[in-house]
Amino acid sequence: MHLFLEQLLNGMAVGSIYALVSLGLALVYGILRILHVAHAAVYTVGAYLGLFFFQMTQSLLVAFLGAMACCALAGVTIERLVYFPLLKYPPYVPLIASIAILLALEEVCRLVAGPYILTFPASLPFPAVHVLGVHVPSSVSTIFATTGLILLVLWFLTTRTETGLAMRAVSQDLAIAEAMGIDAHAVVSFTFALGSAIAAVAGILVGIYYNQVYATMGSVPAYKALALIVVGGLGSVPGAVAASLLLGIAETLLIGYAHVPLPRDALAFIAMIAVLMWRAEGLFGSR
Amino acid sequence: MNAYVITVATLVTIQSIAACGLNVIVGYAGQISLGHAAFFGIGAYSSALLTTKAGLSFWTAMPLAVVITALIGAMLGLPSLRVRDDFLAITTIGVNFIVEAVFQYIPFFGGALGIGGIPRVHLFKVPLKGMAYLLFCLAFLAVVLVVCRWFTRSWAGLACFALREEETAASSMGISPVRFKLLAFVVGTAMAGLGGVLYAHFMRFISAGDFSFPVSVMLLSTIVLGGMGTLWGPVLGAAILVSLPESFRPLMELRFLLYTVVLLVMIRFQPGGLLGEASLAQRILARFHPMKADHP
Numbered sequence: 371m372h373l374f375l376e377q378l379l380n381g382m383a384v385g386s387i388y389a390l391v392s393l394g395l396a397l398v399y400g401i402l403r404i405l406h407v408a409h410a411a412v413y414t415v416g417a418y419l420g421l422f423f424f425q426m427t428q429s430l431l432v433a434f435l436g437a438m439a440c441c442a443l444a445g446v447t448i449e450r451l452v453y454f455p456l457l458k459y460p461p462y463v464p465l466i467a468s469i470a471i472l473l474a475l476e477e478v479c480r481l482v483a484g485p486y487i488l489t490f491p492a493s494l495p496f497p498a499v500h501v502l503g504v505h506v507p508s509s510v511s512t513i514f515a516t517t518g519l520i521l522l523v524l525w526f527l528t529t530r531t532e533t534g535l536a537m538r539a540v541s542q543d544l545a546i547a548e549a550m551g552i553d554a555h556a557v558v559s560f561t562f563a564l565g566s567a568i569a570a571v572a573g574i575l576v577g578i579y580y581n582q583v584y585a586t587m588g589s590v591p592a593y594k595a596l597a598l599i600v601v602g603g604l605g606s607v608p609g610a611v612a613a614s615l616l617l618g619i620a621e622t623l624l625i626g627y628a629h630v631p632l633p634r635d636a637l638a639f640i641a642m643i644a645v646l647m648w649r650a651e652g653l654f655g656s657r
Numbered sequence: 658m659n660a661y662v663i664t665v666a667t668l669v670t671i672q673s674i675a676a677c678g679l680n681v682i683v684g685y686a687g688q689i690s691l692g693h694a695a696f697f698g699i700g701a702y703s704s705a706l707l708t709t710k711a712g713l714s715f716w717t718a719m720p721l722a723v724v725i726t727a728l729i730g731a732m733l734g735l736p737s738l739r740v741r742d743d744f745l746a747i748t749t750i751g752v753n754f755i756v757e758a759v760f761q762y763i764p765f766f767g768g769a770l771g772i773g774g775i776p777r778v779h780l781f782k783v784p785l786k787g788m789a790y791l792l793f794c795l796a797f798l799a800v801v802l803v804v805c806r807w808f809t810r811s812w813a814g815l816a817c818f819a820l821r822e823e824e825t826a827a828s829s830m831g832i833s834p835v836r837f838k839l840l841a842f843v844v845g846t847a848m849a850g851l852g853g854v855l856y857a858h859f860m861r862f863i864s865a866g867d868f869s870f871p872v873s874v875m876l877l878s879t880i881v882l883g884g885m886g887t888l889w890g891p892v893l894g895a896a897i898l899v900s901l902p903e904s905f906r907p908l909m910e911l912r913f914l915l916y917t918v919v920l921l922v923m924i925r926f927q928p929g930g931l932l933g934e935a936s937l938a939q940r941i942l943a944r945f946h947p948m949k950a951d952h953p
Binding site for chain 1: 739744747757758913928929
């Protein structure tokens with residue numbers, strides 16, 4: 371029973387990380403209707419930058435803040451230089467551009483930091499706790515605390531502030547929001563900055579959780595996060611979070627208890643296609 | 658031509674065949690597919706297994722492999738018809754990952770070791786290699802181009818264009834979306850299967866990694882770069898995208914980065930493709946041939 375609970379907690383930790391990655395994607399999709407595959411490259415860059423800042427200052431806070439700032443900048447740059455000018459073309463054009471950015475940034479990381487797997491020797495500020503005999507390691511409790519905090523901030527931002535109102539207006543209809551006096555481009559840039567900063571947090575957390583940082587660490591999350599936002603209903607943030615948690619738990623339990631000969635990524639996609647056959651608009655989608 | 662140039666040219670030809678198939682699906686029927694490498698792989702694996710394990714000759718295995726690929730294409734195409742646009746793109750990514758995982762993890766398909774010892778193609782008891790195999794592939798490319806040309810002129814092709822432009826309007830005119838989208842999917846995957854067969858007998862060793870998602874991206878980039886929906890676009894795109902990494906070879910480390918940057922710059926500044934509408938080539942052509950705007 372304890373083992374099962376620990377597996378469940380691990381699954382939720384993995385799911386929380388998926389949630390942090392797919393959150394940004396869902397935000398961006400909601401606003402620009404672009405499948406931002408390069409989001410996973412921002413996540414990789416975030417992990418590397420976090421490691422770099424951590425090695426320079428030995429402070430996790432600086433690592434997080436520095437990486438978030440740089441990634442926010444990177445996200446906005448990608449949006450300004452590539453996505454916004456390509457908006458008038460059919461959706462596959464920005465999609466291919468996005469995949470090209472993902473591959474290019476992965477190469478840049480490999481060239482700058484070297485082809486080896488780096489370690490992230492940080493200890494997290496949260497204590498390991500024992501609840502009812504179940505051991506919760508500090509990495510897991512940190513992931514829960516961070517994800518919870520980010521979700522709370524995001525919820526507050528989108529439902530209780532004027533910026534959030536503008537974001538929701540732009541995601542409804544960009545042109546009409548602009549006609550109503552909202553600076554749509556600024557809102558889009560803000561969304562990219564926000565999503566990319568969250569991706570940086572996810573990157574650093576993954577780096578610490580698995581104690582690994584490497585150039586292709588974004589490849590699997592890139593496509594899995596796509597599957598997740600589809601299952602959640604494209605553009606729906608609560609949907610993306612719910613789908614991520616479900617997948618994290620399902621994967622961990624399947625790997626632990628069922629012996630399926632296929633790797634977990636293929637299982638994720640099989641689950642996605644099954645959900646799409648059942649509800650073509652995703653679990654939380656409306657169309 | 659030396660052996661190296663012939664090898665690159667053969668790869669360009671094989672990639673063109675697969676890209677023509679993708680062009681039928683994406684360019685003609687407007688069904689965005691990011692899993693085309695899966696069908697390329699199904700063709701290659703079918704032919705490889707039929708010739709190595711079942712002991713069939715190439716000439717029996719090839720049609721069988723193409724038919725198998727088309728059948729699986731129809732099977733996987735059916736669920737894809739339920740979803741549209743971005744959902745479809747992601748579903749096909751999923752199909753690609755699943756097919757690749759099946760190849761890699763199920764021992765029947767050679768697992769991580771792949772399949773080796775695929776026999777050479779024999780024509781009148783003469784083994785085809787080098788230049789002969791290139792010509793052999795070029796002959797198939799010619800057949801594929803003729804089929805594409807015929808498809809664009811046929812009733813089915815016109816129905817596909819109508820669906821691509823405006824599905825609701827087309828279906829209200831009595832064009833069945835399911836029927837023609839599925840037809841385009843079957844034709845396109847059959848061509849991918851043919852490309853896969855030629856690839857398997859050219860490399861004579863295949864493994865799951867040859868048909869992974871980046872290959873699908875490369876195939877889609879090929880037709881986007883060449884010009885989606887045009888007849889020669891896939892060939893031009895394949896010629897550029899296959900030979901580009903080869904010409905960057907002296908740059909070693911920077912090779913892949915340069916390749917992705919070139920792809921990014923081309924997509925950013927010429928998203929209609931080099932031969933597509935409003936492209937530089939079309940504008941120049943239009944100046945000399947004002948009436949020659951006959952491509953779909």
